[in-house]
Amino acid sequence: MSDKEAIIELVKHLPQDVTLREIIHKIEFIAAIQEGFNQID
Numbered sequence: 001m002s003d004k005e006a007i008i009e010l011v012k013h014l015p016q017d018v019t020l021r022e023i024i025h026k027i028e029f030i031a032a033i034q035e036g037f038n039q040i041d
Contacts, residue, residue: 006030 001009007027014023 003034 007030010026010030011023014026
């Protein structure tokens with residue numbers, strides 16, 4: 001799954017009243033996890 005696809009799936013499952021700041025926070029969290037996985041490989 002590409003990064004774009006992962007973010008689209010994430011946003012699809014968020015509640016309708018989520019704020020842009022919350023979306024950004026979740027994207028940054030996912031990016032940090034992915035970066036950690038990449039460092040392991």
